[in-house]
Amino acid sequence: MGMTMSEKILAKASGQANVKAGDIVWVKVDIAMMHDLLGPWLVDGGFQRLGGKLFDKEKVVVVSDHCTPPATVQQADILKFTRDWSRDQELPYYYEFEGPCHQVIVEHGHVRPGRLILGTDSHTCMAGGLGAFATGIGSTEMIGVLLTGETWLKVPETIKVVWDGRLPHGVYAKDMVLKTIKDLGHAGATYQTIEFSGSAISELSMDERLVLSNMAVEAGAKTGLIEPDHKVAEYLRSKGVTEEIDMISSDEDAAYSRVLYYNASELEPQVACPHEVDNVHPVSSVEGKAVDQVYLGSCTNGRISDLRIAAQILKGKKISKNIRCLVVPASQHIWMQANKEGILDILTEAGCIVNMPSCGACGGFTSGVIGAGEVVMSSSNRNFRGRMGSPKGEVYLGSPAAVAATAIEGKITDPRKYLPKEVMV
Amino acid sequence: MSFIIRGRVWTYGDNINTDIISPGQYMSLPVEKQAVHAMEAIDPSFSEKVQPGDILVAGHNFGSGSSRETAQMVLKHHRIGAIVAYSFARIFYRNSINVGLPVVEMADTSVISEGDELEINLLEGKIINHTKGTEYKGTKLPEHLIEMVKLGGLEPYLAKKLGIS
Missing domain, CATH: 3.30.499.10 (Aconitase, domain 3)
Structure with missing residues (x-):
């Protein structure tokens, strides 16, 4: 054997x-x-x-x-x-x-x-x-x-x-x-x-x-x-x-x-719903859920390819007036690369806030924790009750593309709507 | 760690994760302050009602999530006697043994009610319910960990191994 x-x-x-x-x-x-x-x-x-x-x-x-x-x-x-x-x-x-x-x-x-x-x-x-x-x-x-x-x-x-x-x-x-x-x-x-x-x-x-x-x-x-x-x-x-x-x-x-x-060819965008990571549904079944914050970052999905996808989606657009969009590159190296490529400009012009690389709000530690009744769409890895702040908040998890599309509409959105075939990655 | 534990039961459901036991936002506080917030997301009165020696009884996947030992620290601060669950998350189980917090797996914890008086024998994997007059089979401590538990956890075990008194 x-x-x-x-x-x-x-x-x-x-x-x-x-x-x-x-x-x-x-x-x-x-x-x-x-x-x-x-x-x-x-x-x-x-x-x-x-x-x-x-x-x-x-x-x-x-x-x-x-x-x-x-x-x-x-x-x-x-x-x-x-x-x-x-x-x-x-x-x-x-x-x-x-x-x-x-x-x-x-x-x-x-x-x-x-x-x-x-x-x-x-x-x-x-x-x-x-x-x-x-x-x-x-x-x-x-x-x-x-x-x-x-x-x-x-x-x-x-x-x-x-x-x-x-x-x-x-x-x-x-x-x-x-x-x-x-x-x-x-x-x-x-x-x-x-x-x-x-x-x-x-x-x-x-x-x-x-x-x-x-x-x-x-x-x-x-x-x-x-x-x-x-x-x-x-x-x-x-x-x-x-x-x-x-x-x-x-x-x-x-x-x-x-x-x-x-x-893989049969897969659709997925979203993990509160309050467990296995509570996963196709994005179509949760589309339209209003959010207060989106979080693009973490050791899970804050790398340069993630930021590039978000920049493709957000270039020349504005995020919803009703939300905050926090961007947290997964390292200083990635931050500098994104800066060189003009990605941080694109995201900032769209209305995002770029924070320094850290664990940040992903685990409810610093910079962007949520209050009671608030809803987050995040590219991070865990959506347990109280994970990002108040135990009365809700965390949804999705891909960086889904997070970026959600930022535009202020509600959970299928990213394919904002990714025309010619810019597919 | 004693091999016989006797205490009163508080019951919980499945997936009591480490963010519930030890919320991230309080982890930098001293343990006595963290302990006030233990379990509060699902049981706001936890820190007031639990008494030394009480036993937590839960379902599937107790302690899932983080490797944070602050979860064990706050439960030990409340002097929880033991945790009986259908199953434990891997890191939580390991950490509990390392710090001397008794953990026992049992096939169907739903037969135990809140307020029951349990007596657990860790070496034999035997759980006696004195309130209901019944006896259950739990898991025994893994063979290779008995010496560590006898000595009181990983630190005294290491002290012996390293020849430090």
Whole structure:
């Protein structure tokens, strides 16, 4: 019997030739990632009580993104603690004000195929889009990782999700992943890996692949993996990675717990309705729902291709007078690229507000939380009750194109209306 | 962590996620202030009514969403004795064991009513309902975690492993 990508990565990390789903293995961690809100200020007490010595500072990455820029004194204190701790530990890799951690560690070359990455955030699974086994852990578990570089993991079974065919115009990776989560259910992949494959996945850009892996956890998955190919290799080379790249893949005869098949050409734009990410419906069934705010950004869908699509839709138009449109590029690098391409001008002229790259209002932390009775259409990844502010607010999730079209009309809108065939992407 | 837990039940439904248990907007506050807002989106009186030792009983997918351990911190602040659910989200389950918050899975939690008095044996996976005079089968602690739980969680376990007293 062959091995899945998950089994291969965990076999390597545990120093064994073979492991199989269900095995409990002690693994060596390649990258331990923390962010400000669930990082040093929660970890330091136990870390110091147990000796306070990092297993390998080259393998520890800290990103301040949730409290940036601080909206309260408490957030400022957490940010300062994180910055000071990273300096005291002489960490070579500390980033702040650069954007959400998941995007930052990809852009800086920390994420590579075959690596085992653990982070104190549930969306750490995004790194699986490059073929790394990446998953979220709690702060206490991180104490052990920081001290020993090891932890135990149960080798997960894998659900294979095959998307063949060609996406129609106006339909994106976000729609694919929402449809997948709808079918699996929000706990349908708990304790398992989701492996995305098929011709429609190979066709996706790096930006789009990361949407799929980012949201694997919304079906309960431990990680979301995509087999690395030449696009991943070229991306890493462009980020200055010179070492050999482990082009890992699942064996032909690997065992899957379940296989789902989809034809991408039949997919329509999808929207996740309050208050669960698997409460997914075609955009046609929620069209016309009035919104108070639209949010274009996050580690899920704030990348350059997302901003380009929004700019195509909003160029020369004005957003509805009844709403606010917040744009949050997923990194400083993306912000600068969008600026160079004139995208920020287009969006600002349309009436959008461009905020700095951070976790922002996506998790209800800073810059744009909502009040009671307010409705948001967002390109982010989670719509739980109270997620973006008031528990009496509502969050709908869709693609950046659907978000941009909604901004024009002030109500949930099918993006295809604003994407004529000749500008399809 | 004790292996026998006895307490009074508060019942909840499916998908009690981490944004409900520990809302993002309060996560930068000290734990005693965060704890006031625990569960408030679905149960505004939670922080006033729960007593030390009380047991939460819920349906599917308890603790879904974030990896935030503030969820365990606020429940521990209220000295919740244990959580019994049909199923738990993966990271929540792991974090709970790491910090010594007992979690038990059970096939049909709908047979337990609010106010029932439960006694849970974590090693045997046995749940006795003293109010109803019935007994249920829950999941046992995974074999490889028993020592960690005996020692009181991951931190004391690491201390032993690293030879720190």
